[in-house]
Amino acid sequence: MLPNQRHTLLIDADDTLWENDRHYRASTVCFADLAQALGVDRQRVQPLVDHYEQVHINIGGFGPTSFTAALLDTWQHLTHEFGREPTDAELDRVRACTGRLFSPQVELLPLVAATLDHLASRHALVMVTKGEPEFQLAKLQGSGLAGYFEHARVLAHKDVAAYQTLVTDLALEPAVTWMVGNSPRSDINPALRAGLGAVYIPSNHTWHQELEPLLPSPRLRVLNRFAQLIDLFA
Ligand SMILES: [Mg+2]
Structure with a gap:
């Protein structure tokens, strides 16, 4: 006292x-599920997300907008490895993974x-x-x-x-x-x-x-x- x-x-x-962090982790798991379905090893997801997250934090600070941008960049990085651009439908699915982070609840x-x-x-x-x-x-x-x-x-x-x-x-x-x-x-x-x-x-x-x-x-x-x-x- x-x-x-x-x-x-x-x-x-x-x-x-x-x-808070629990929701970010759930968003990352959602994203890793999408990446795995694409044919990517899940183990590769977290380091890539960390990398792009830091890039966006340096630009726009910490928060759901930065994190969503980081996941979108990670997805683009992964699809480039398959020699193509992401589709709009894929990007919508990535965005849906972070929807919860924008809620005021x-x-x-x-x-x-x-x-x-x-x-x-x-x-x-x-x-x-x-x-x-x-x-x-x-x-x-x-x-x-x-x-x-x-x-x-x-x-x-x-x-x-x-x-x-x-x-x-x-x-x-x-x-x-x-x-x-x-x-x-x-x-x-x-x-x-x-x-x-x-x-x-x-x-x-x-x-x-x-x-x-x-x-x-x-x-x-x-x-x-x-x-x-x-x-x-x-
Ligand atoms: Mg705290």
Whole structure:
């Protein structure tokens, strides 16, 4: 338990408040099924998708639009190996694999709403997520959680500079500000480097590119479940 005072909790959304990576994995499985039917070894799919995903993230950031573009590029890459262009029908089937990612409907992780309800009565809550603002803000509205947050920020990158900018923009006091999330690379390590506290809540589903060793820090806390925030910030 931390000293009894008002804290500011910056809270990640994808795989912290609601399921996300699971839907990306399901989209990739759907795509791998199509590739296999084309005659491609499934093992080749993930590295190719990773490659084109990184290309599109560099252009347009992380989100369903980038991911769909990556799958379409991967499909084109594969059909070129067969000496032809993709058909419109094939591209429609590829797009259908990511349809779920564009939905504003979210599946909240266990006890998220009750925990936020409790925390919001004592602390300032700010949603801080990566992605495409249009879709992330639609998911926040669809989640029914928007009322718990004083602000919602959708960032292109969660790096040290992004957290420093957030501290300035929202006039945050680093000593009582914490980033809460499931990603060592985006939520925990850059927040610690920016002088904030960080609360790591591992998810069963975290995008493999978000994993890296946690920085040792006296401001780092690790919880098993979101609901344990209530005891930490009692
Ligand atoms: Mg996350």
